[in-house]
Amino acid sequence: MIQIKRQLKDFAQSGLELFWQRQATLAGATLLAAYYINIRSALICYALCQICEFLDYSVARRVLKWDGKNRGDAVQYLHKLSITSALCASSIVLYIVLMALAEGPSLHTGPLFFLFAAALYSAMNTCQIPRILIIRLCVFSAAFVFIPVYDIWVVRPPLDSDLWKQLGIVLFVLYFLIECSRKFLENYMTRLKHLRELRIERDRVTDAYKVQSQFIAIVSHELRTPLTSVKASLDLLNNEKLGRLPGELKSIAKLGQAGGNRLAVLINDLLYFQALKSGEVSLDLSQIELGQFVRTAVAEHSALGDDRDVSVRADTADTAVIVEGDARRLMQVMSNVLSNAIKFSSDGGVVDVRIETSETKAKVLIRDSGIGIPENSKTIVFAPFQQVACPDKRDHGGTGLGMSISKKILEAHGGTIDYTSKVGVGTTFTIELNRLAVNTTTQPLIPNKSMSHAAE
Secondary structure (H helix, E strand, O other), X not given: OHHHHHHHXXXXXXXXXXXXXXXXXXXXXXXXXXXXXXXXXXXXXXHHHHHHHHHHHHHHHXXXXXXXXXXXXXXXXXXXXXXXXXXXXXXXXXXHHHHHHHHOOOOOXXXXXXXXXXXXXXXXXXXXXXXXXXXXXHHHHHHHHHHHHHHHHHHOOOOOOHHHHXXXXXXXXXXXXXXXHHXXXXXXXXXXXXXXXXXXXXXXXHHHHHHHHHHHHHXXXXXXXXXXXXXXXXXXXXXXXXXXXXXXXXHHHHHHHHHHXXXXXXXXXXXXXXXXXXXXXXXXXXXXXXXXXXXXHHHHHHHHHHHXXXXXXXXXXXXXXXXXXXXHHHHHHHHHHHHHHHHOOOOOOEEEEEEEEOOOEEEEEEEEOOOOOOOOOHHHHXXXXXXXXXXXXXXXXXXXXXXXXXXXXXXXXXXXXXXXXXXXXXXXXXXXXXXXXXXXXXXXXXXXXXXXXXXX
């Protein structure tokens, strides 16, 4: 049913697209016939062709509006298109045969060329439906044979005359047209087969993606509940609210707490990534003063920098720079980029954060002096569950989701994220957002630490 629908719609679409081309051809042929043969016959044939064209056009329009669900409708449309196609071909053949008869027994160069052009046109543009292609070829073939045979019947010339030669050429041309039609039909059916295979493969991938999404969502939710209990227990132990711990046990508890935090980040990232891909995330938009926003993000990551002996510095302009966005989600982006910049910097390195502005755009640039990113790695950097191989061979950990999530968050804000990098020199990530005019009646939102979301 799907294939029949595709064939009918392809045929109808092709017919409508070439409508005005056919009109121009008919008008030109009518002018030639009116001038060289008979104006009355030319106008009558033109009127017949236009009636057939109108019928074919109206059926094609209905086919394109058809929902393709009823097989009975498909059979009905196939019958109607077959009839209108036969009428159109017959009206053209009548036109050409009258031209040939008006010329009398001779070498009919003009009529036979018009017939050849019409037949080749049909072979090229009606190959979507074999039945219609055969009907049109039969009509044109009958005319091809009739014109030279009629002349031979009337004149009864010897075998070495030009009229017999014309018949031989016509038969050779007919063979050529049939072969062309067969090739056009084979090519179209091959394309249909490939489309059907691609559709099946697409459905398989879609089903697999749905299963994967459901699996991740279920596993993540099921892990979150016991993980919350484990984290709460470890937090109690590390806070020593249940009593002081021996030194050795305390270090083990801290190690477990760190692992629990990383696992919680992974689960949150997985859930949020799935929500982003399914379009289930809405943004809580507000006006944000970008300078203070950046200083807050840098302050929150200073401790991480101190742990790794990396300095984090903010260079923000005194002029207020206002953007509109979801402060919590944008802080998540800043946290992803800053934590990566610190993580991949060498000991004693520096991470500089600055703001650049234009009339309509605001950019946050985060530059590190770390190991850098190899060339041609952008698809990996922003792809989920992937990490670029580190030149220094160290394992820097992470879920491989942070930059992919950041990219999707910024796209939802109408912004972008990109980077430039050189191995061994460092990397500069650029976050670009739309800038708003300063609004003195609205107090820009300054995000607090509860809005931050550290990403591995």
